[in-house]
Amino acid sequence: MGKLSGLTVIDLTQFLPGPMLGVMMADQGARVIKIEPAAGDPTRSQAPFENGHSVWYANLNRGKESRVLDLKSETGKAELADLCREADVFVEGFRPGVMKRLGFDYAAVRALNPAIVYCSISAFGQEGELAHHPAHDLAVQALSGFLSVNDGTDGTPVVPGVPGADMAAGLTALSAILMALIGREKTGEGDYIDCAMFDSMMLWCAHHAGSAIAGGEPPVSARQRSLGGAAFYQVYRTSDERHVVLGAREMKFVTNLMTALDRPDLIPIAERDAGEQGELIAFLRETFASRTRDEWVEWFADKDVAFSPVLDFREAFDAPHFAERGLLVEHEGRHHLAPPIRFASEPDWVPGHVPDLDER
Known part of the structure; x- marks a missing residue:
């Protein structure tokens, strides 16, 4: 029920x-x-x-x-x-x-x-x-x-x-x-x-169109923290023409990564406004282009940084997390x-029958 x-x-x-x-x-x-x-x-x-x-x-x-x-x-x-x-x-x-x-x-x-x-x-x-x-x-x-x-x-x-x-x-x-x-x-x-x-x-759009909502100018992606203007919310190409992302801008993640890369001097750039982080973005682009995507996955395994490889759907469906969540x-x-809404009080979900046309 x-x-x-x-x-x-x-x-x-x-x-x-x-x-x-x-x-x-x-x-x-x-x-x-x-x-x-x-x-x-x-x-x-x-x-x-x-x-x-x-x-x-x-x-x-x-x-x-x-x-x-x-x-x-x-x-x-x-x-x-x-x-x-x-x-x-x-x-x-x-x-x-x-x-x-x-x-x-x-x-x-x-x-x-x-x-x-x-x-x-x-x-x-x-x-x-x-x-x-x-x-x-x-x-x-x-x-x-x-x-x-x-x-x-x-x-x-x-x-x-x-x-x-x-x-x-x-x-x-x-x-x-x-x-x-x-x-x-x-x-x-x-x-x-x-x-x-x-x-x-x-x-x-409340989080990135604030200026337009308030009657001002529209957002421009290159100057938005969540749309491409920030180094730590960005997509990067790897040496095998695949991609990885940095997906969180909190300074603790910036410090962790830049220290591990021996470039703590670049940490202050991440505190600048979006659109003014070009030097840091350029460094990270060059850095990520030096290894394959999977090599970066291995390198990041022991680091507390909001990093992810960009997977295609086949890779995502085959990933252990997908199976662990029963998706x-x-x-x-x-x-x-599987439905994302599941209740602890109910038995494991079983898909309903797929009806043929006019199957009542």
Whole structure:
């Protein structure tokens, strides 16, 4: 019995934000009913595949039921209406206005079930100038300012390795839904949540966009401690064309490393403002280029410095820590990333079944 056992969730979402929200609820025991079109969620056809299912689809939709409904037909509308009457949560990820045209906006669903918690996930929210602007993660990151600091040393923005807007929206929507469910315990009433990917990202910039938040200039990566302007928060190339990072700026780590490298005279440079540490960065670039990545891993083994090698996903998944934390579980011939939320009072987690299309 998971923490969310007894809750029923209707999931009308595809791709990333909504499915991630749904699988996090399913992993904790909620009954999640995924509504799919006749062709299925597009991620069903996304390679690679393992034992008959897309790895992407399996990891974000395990433990759910699948129902194919034509929401433009009277039969499909009637079946969804029946589900709404008994559900606790309704999540949709269509562009603004679509659910109203289908007859299942919040007002219509609330009329069927006043206790339901209804969450709409979209790129820019249900109202406003950008509400109907088509966008996936990259466009949202571009318009929110985040892409401007996801740049290389020449200042050119690059495609992010993490779909931050998608993930932020999924986590924000999950948090909001759980808050609304707690609130329902007091009032008996459900609520409506307008969750925008754009809005969800903005709190994530408080630590490096302070000047812009206060009405001033935007951050420039080369002058930011967390974005490339500091020697001890930096990526360095090694002699074998791999990379390592220094990942903490506390002076104790600076002292430990620079003493071990016989250059304590450079320690004061690390106390300068970001963007003014060029001499130290240059020294560390030359130093790290003198050995291979794995040689540096061995050299740092007995040193108290926030150092890490840059691993690819294969290396990360094969690392002992990954196994020690139980982060990859094999079930029904497929590999699943384990949920990061685990409770000491509950048994070891087992992945839910991955549904075939319309497998109820």
